[in-house]
Amino acid sequence: MPNAAAPEGRIIAAHGRHYTVELPDGSLRKCFPRGKKAGATVGDYVVISPQGADEGSIDRILERRNLLYRSDDMRTKQFAANVDQLLIVVAPEPAFSDDLTGRALVAAWSAGIEPIVVLNKVDLENSIGMARQRLATLMQLGIHIVELSAHAPEQMRAALLPLLRDRCTLLLGQSGMGKSTILNALVPDARAHTQEHSQALGAGKHTTTSTRLYHLPDQPGDIIDSPGFQAFGLYHLTATDIERGFPEFTEAIQHCRFYNCTHRHEPGCGVLAAIESGAITTARHELYKRILAENEAQGRY
Secondary structure, three states, rough: OOOOOOOEEEEEEEEEEEEEEEOOOOOOEEEOOOOOOOOOOOOEEEEEEEEEOOEEEEEEEEOOOEEEEEEEOOOOEEEEEEOOOEEEEEOOOOOHHHHHHHHHHHHHOOOOOEEEEEEEOOOOOHHHHHHHHHHHHHHHHHOEEEEOOOOOOOHHHHHHHHHHHHOOOEEEEEOOHHHHHHHHHHHHOOOOOOOOEEEEOOOOOOOOOOEEEEEEOOOOOEEEEEOOOOOOEEEOOOOOHHHHHHHHHHHHHHOOOOOOOOOOOOOHHHHHHHHHHHOOOOOHHHHHHHHHHHHHHHHOO
């Protein structure tokens, strides 16, 4: 008799070098990669070899639609695959970082993933106005911005669940933005730990330590929760990837005089002309130059 086909499953959690793989029947197996290099990440579809009652080895990673990384000057780490959209949570208190938010958007756009920004804690009336002003540039880029308060869970669910239906969504945000509270309202079984942010540090305490995929309980769709981030390097991106992360550059680049224009100082640069005309903001261009310079300093090109 021919051997049964090797089972396929989906990685729903990663903990160091072992992974939780969910099979089509809903059963879970603790799996390890073959060899020394892991290579797999949450959201990956994999072929496994079962071992014993509830373990197995990962034999092969099936083709991905996309792959998201986080990187710094020391290492690059992949942390989610096959993502449809990125839900970036920001809040007026503690103050969110424009730089980190911008970098998350670059990561999404460079991978062909749709970003959505959630402005949480809109009940903080004294500081919400400034947060809205800081997000105005992103709204002009056509990014969908959802305003809500995680302390009003029913209204929050009504605002977010239609956006999450039939999609795999990566939930991302700096610590202290209320990301875990939002996850708990969407997926009560997640029981994510929430903590009050540290007033003294002006930043949140890390509450999520590993990446995990959850199924939405009342409709089709998945949400991947990832650790709160205080840094978001993009050292894995090429110059072309970085350009793709700034979609407002696309039209202007068509007017660059030189095919290898870096959009920083060249004569006849369409991007610089668009900045002069106000079509591209200086702040976004400064972020572009920072990311490009960081990668050049690492010898990326």
